Amino acid sequence: MNKFQAMEVFVQVVDTGSFTRTAELLNLPKASVSTLVQALEASLSAKLLHRTTRQVTVTSDGAAYYERCVRILSDVREAEESLSRMRVNPSGRLRVGTPTGLSSEILVPALPAFFERYPDITLELDSTDRPVDLVEEGVDCAIRGGPLFDTSLIARRVGIIHFVTAAAPSYLARFGVPQHPDDLARHRCVNYFSAKTGKVHDWDFNRDGERIEVPMPGVIALNDSNAYVQAGLAGLGIIQMTDYLLTKHVEAGRMVPVLPDWVSDPLPVHIVYPQNRHMSAKVRVFVEWVSELFANHPQMRLGARPAFAGQVAEAA
Structure with a gap:
């Protein structure tokens, strides 16, 4: 034996x-x-x-x-x-769990630099908005946004996520521009539901110490962030999504921020891995690389401010 x-x-x-x-x-x-x-x-x-x-x-x-x-x-x-470590570069298969939007918008475009630095690592990205079980599913580490509830994991905070409330110009031309969160009760909103629990997420708004948390009326709910943005672009309703996914659409005029004086709660971003596992060299270098990537990203770095604050939407 x-x-x-x-x-x-x-x-x-x-x-x-x-x-x-x-x-x-x-x-x-x-x-x-x-x-x-x-x-x-x-x-x-x-x-x-x-x-x-x-x-x-x-x-x-x-x-x-x-x-x-x-x-x-x-x-x-x-x-x-x-x-x-002193003789060879980290090598081998590395499986990482990532949220779909973060993966497509931030992580994947930056991977050429990662492979330039670590050519002997084979990376498998499990891109899903569903929280994966790292041990059960054989995932080495995962990037997660939001509060952490699994105390069996070691977590390193690497960034922050801000949210933007926005709608397509075609939607605003048809239904008007909300001026207060209470106005959303008369609008159509695109809802997002948890892939784990099926619960539809309420929206939250903060302004000058006043906080409002309300369920949103809507005709569609999704649990994939990329599909969620596409629903907003299609004019299906107002959406509330991460600013790093909406920035290019706002700058191109495809989406318009609304309620700019009302800010949604930001969420921390962590890399997590099981605490009963030694952090291998390949996991260590990936964690350091992601930390560096987010630290240089204008919307992900710790201390970043929400995009488009103060912009005023006008109906087309």
């Missing part, structure tokens, strides 16, 4: 709660995963996992051994990478 491999397999089984998922993530036959765990238990003379037809759970002995394994595996990888 390869004790090091058996420990890796055992840790992955505990993380995913599944022999099948572990086999997929480690590219091993399921029978090999089961054999390695059984051999590990035999060598330790201890039962590490409870197995049923529905689930796999860790025993008390297994939980204690798991913590030791995580530390040992982390130390081994750190020792290997401390030697290799």
Whole structure:
């Protein structure tokens, strides 16, 4: 038995709660995963996992051994990478979860510079507005906007997102320009709903200490940010979206900001990764590169102000 491999397999089984998922993530036959765990238990003379037809759970002995394994595996990888970082560039497959709009508008256009710097990394972008389970789905790290609720993840704040309320000129010509958030009750709005919960997001507005949070009437709701912007461009209603997605459309006259004196709550942007995993060299350089990218982006950098503040919309 390869004790090091058996420990890796055992840790992955505990993380995913599944022999099948572990086999997929480690590219091993399921029978090999089961054999390695059984051999590990035999060598330790201890039962590490409870197995049923529905689930796999860790025993008390297994939980204690798991913590030791995580530390040992982390130390081994750190020792290997401390030697290799000075001789070779980071390499290998790196899977990153990213929101769709941020991926298409900011991340992908900047990737030539990333690959120029790190040519030996193979990048897989899981672009979705759905929050991914990093361990279950084999994602090394993820970029997330908004508050963080998963305490099992390590997070590094790298930017901020501001929102703009806007509409197509054709919509404003037909329905007029709202002057106050209360006016939106008489308008059509494009709603955005959570891919995880299905809940439609309310809109929030702030001005001089006054805060308003209201549900928006609408005939359509979407859960993809790029499709959401397209709905606004089509004149389906007023939208509230990140300024980095709307800037080019506002500057081209395809969208017009409304309610410029009312600001929506900004959201922090973090890169997250599992805390029970050593940060590999490829994850480390990607985190640093994204931090640098956002720090130089006029709308993503920490301390940036919302775009188009003070602009006044006029109906066409």
